[in-house]
Amino acid sequence: MTEINQHHRVSAPISIAVLPFSNLSNDPEEEYFSDGVTEEIINVLSRVPGLQVAGRTSSFTFKGQAHDPQWIGRQLQVDHILEGSLQTSGDELHIHVKLSKVDGAESGSPIWSETYERDLEDIFDVQEEIAQAILGAVKIELLGEEPVIAFKRYTNNKEAYQLYLRARFYHNKFGGSDDYHKAIGYFGAALAIDPSYAIAYSGIASCYLNMWFYRHMPAAKALPLMKEATEHALALDDAIAESYLALARMQMLYEWDFNAAAASFQKALELNWNTADLHGQHALYLALTDRPKEAEEEAALALALEPFSLINNFYAAYVYWISGRFDLAVAQGRKLAALDPSFWGGHMITGLNLITLKEYPAAQEALETALEINYNGITLSACGVLFGLSGETDSARDILTQMDSLHQTSVVANYDFGIVNASIGETDKAVAYFQAAMEKHEPPMLFFKYILRDWLSGRLYNERYDTLVKPRY
Numbered sequence: 001m002t003e004i005n006q007h008h009r010v011s012a013p014i015s016i017a018v019l020p021f022s023n024l025s026n027d028p029e030e031e032y033f034s035d036g037v038t039e040e041i042i043n044v045l046s047r048v049p050g051l052q053v054a055g056r057t058s059s060f061t062f063k064g065q066a067h068d069p070q071w072i073g074r075q076l077q078v079d080h081i082l083e084g085s086l087q088t089s090g091d092e093l094h095i096h097v098k099l100s101k102v103d104g105a106e107s108g109s110p111i112w113s114e115t116y117e118r119d120l121e122d123i124f125d126v127q128e129e130i131a132q133a134i135l136g137a138v139k140i141e142l143l144g145e146e147p148v149i150a151f152k153r154y155t156n157n158k159e160a161y162q163l164y165l166r167a168r169f170y171h172n173k174f175g176g177s178d179d180y181h182k183a184i185g186y187f188g189a190a191l192a193i194d195p196s197y198a199i200a201y202s203g204i205a206s207c208y209l210n211m212w213f214y215r216h217m218p219a220a221k222a223l224p225l226m227k228e229a230t231e232h233a234l235a236l237d238d239a240i241a242e243s244y245l246a247l248a249r250m251q252m253l254y255e256w257d258f259n260a261a262a263a264s265f266q267k268a269l270e271l272n273w274n275t276a277d278l279h280g281q282h283a284l285y286l287a288l289t290d291r292p293k294e295a296e297e298e299a300a301l302a303l304a305l306e307p308f309s310l311i312n313n314f315y316a317a318y319v320y321w322i323s324g325r326f327d328l329a330v331a332q333g334r335k336l337a338a339l340d341p342s343f344w345g346g347h348m349i350t351g352l353n354l355i356t357l358k359e360y361p362a363a364q365e366a367l368e369t370a371l372e373i374n375y376n377g378i379t380l381s382a383c384g385v386l387f388g389l390s391g392e393t394d395s396a397r398d399i400l401t402q403m404d405s406l407h408q409t410s411v412v413a414n415y416d417f418g419i420v421n422a423s424i425g426e427t428d429k430a431v432a433y434f435q436a437a438m439e440k441h442e443p444p445m446l447f448f449k450y451i452l453r454d455w456l457s458g459r460l461y462n463e464r465y466d467t468l469v470k471p472r473y
Contacts, residue, residue: 015078016134017054018042020063021095024087034086035060036165037095037127041082044131046274047152054078055276055306056172073102076307080111082134093120097130121158152239154199155190163190164200171203174310177216180207198240201233205246213253213443215377215411226250244268245278252285254441261285276306280315288446292323310336310343317349322450329353337366344374348382356454360390377403377412381419388423389455396424413437415444422456 018041023034039056046053054076062072073081084097098113114133116126155161167186170179184207187200205226212222230250233243248264251257265282272278279302286295299316306312313336320329330353336346351366363386371379384399400420403412418433437445444451 014050014080015052015054016045016080016082017059017073017076017078018045018082019069019072019084020060021084021086024085024094025089030088032166032169033088033162035169036162037086037123038084039165039168040127041130044127045134047272051274052078052305053274055309057276057309057312058306061308069100070102077304078102084130088120091120093118093123093126095126095130097133099134123158123161124153124156154237154240155194155197157194157197160190160194160197160200163187163193164197164203167200167203171207174210177211180211180216183207196236198233198236199242201229201236202240202242202246205229205233205250206242209246209249209253215413218411219440219442223254239271241268241272241275241278244271245275245281248285249281252281252288253443253446256441256446258285258289274305276302276309276312278302279305280309280312283319284315287319287322292319295319296323308339310340310345313339314345314349317346317353321349321353322447324453326353326356330357333366337369342373344370344379347373348379351386352382355386355389360386375406376410377406377416380406380412381416384416384420385423385455388420393424396420413442413444414440415442419444419451419455 018038021034021038023031025034038059042053042056042059045051046055058076062075069081069083073079079102081100081102082097083100084095087094093116095116095118096113097116099111101109101111103109112133114130116129118126155164163186167183167190170183170186173179184204187203187207190200191197208217208222208226208229211217212219212226226246227250230243230246233240234247237243244264244267248261248268251261251264262285265278265285268275268278269282279298283295283298283302286292286298296319299312299319302309302312303316313332317329317332317336320326320332330350333346333348333350333353336343337350338346340346347366347370351363351370354360354363354366364383367379367383367386371383373379380399380403384396384403387393387396387399400417403416403420406412414433414437418430418437421427421433422430434445434448
């Protein structure tokens with residue numbers, strides 16, 4: 001694990017990281033439950049004004065590693081660390097928690113600890129008790145001597161909640177189609193028990209959007225299901241930040257309705273400003289609406305809350321690319337690749353920006369690594385562009401052949417075919433593909449004016465490309 005020096009930090013009087021609770025149960029399958037309880041406490045605390053809470057992704061980065069909690073606290077740049085363990089035995093629940101101040105000492109300064117023994121039915125009450133005790137222990141002056149927070153419960157059904165936790169486990173892996181389908185299955189099972197469980201619909205919407213965006217599912221199948229789930233979530237409860245984030249992403253990434261997306265982002269931020277993914281996606285919105293300085297500030301805020309988040313590091317590189325700051329985009333991509341070498345996104349965003357800088361050998365190394373990890377239309381088309389722009393036309397045509405073959409069983413976007421054809425000068429074919437991609441609102445076309453700027457200018461420029469984007473956004 002590579003340490004990350006964080007130069008930006010959210011200004012807050014008190015900050016805390018909740019480390020993953022240890023699973024002391026005999027059944028390793030209970031891991032999802034201890035993880036879910038940790039995540040829920042993070043979610044509860046993140047709604048508290050004036051309290052900076054390290055996001056779930058960053059807190060879980062060190063799970064299973066033999067690092068001192070104080071060291072982890074310094075890496076996450078927080079003032080306090082909450083550790084815990086959880087054990088279930090039949091219908092009994094045992095939770096032990098300890099809150100320490102991060103002060104440089106190896107053991108830290110203990111502030112408070114408690115052990116809870118309850119019936120499993122009381123899990124919601126226990127989570128609230130822990131959160132209230134933390135608030136009292138760290139003495140948040142903004143809330144008075146005895147802080148009282150109105151905690152939001154999304155369900156009172158234990159079985160539905162446990163299924164939801166299983167769903168979040170697979171959703172948060174940010175993996176491929178199998179993991180997203182498992183998550184959807186568990187979200188659906190939770191809704192079968194509690195049909196009013198609005199945030200489960202938000203989770204389903206997020207799964208379908210990600211499967212569409214990253215070429216795991218055809219648009220014709222994913223998008224109606226995404227829209228339906230988002231509408232269900234908002235109809236059931238219009239005070240959930242995650243639902244407005246799902247709506248904003250749909251409005252921005254598919255509908256290209258930036259005014260509507262702005263309103264949805266604003267509502268989500270009002271409901272829960274402490275959500276790192278929300279700031280990361282909002283940074284992308286700001287970049288696409290030609291506000292680069294604000295976009296970079298918002299991306300920095302997302303990374304201050306979640307310095308080890310793959311997706312937020314990924315979108316921070318996108319923000320730099322859109323701003324035309326290619327060296328910074330490469331540096332961000334390399335940081336992401338060092339953070340998790342098995343994530344294809346860091347290698348790909350590095351390679352794409354190296355193409356623009358005409359550093360072709362380094363770009364090829366990065367993109368071939370991305371392709372080996374994630375063989376799909378996204379990474380194939382990136383390699384095709386590299387070969388086309390660097391003059392290796394035969395290799396680019398070989399990529400097109402591979403894409404044709406893959407398209408028999410998997411999603412390969414019209415854009416993917418179009419950009420490789422454009423890179424070898426097949427303008428008529430490229431324009432036809434790009435027009436089809438525009439009509440279908442394929443994700444890369446949202447960024448097409450920047451692709452025009454970087455790759456299709458000069459010898460590859462054709463007025464027909466430019467007319468594709470002028471009236472769109």
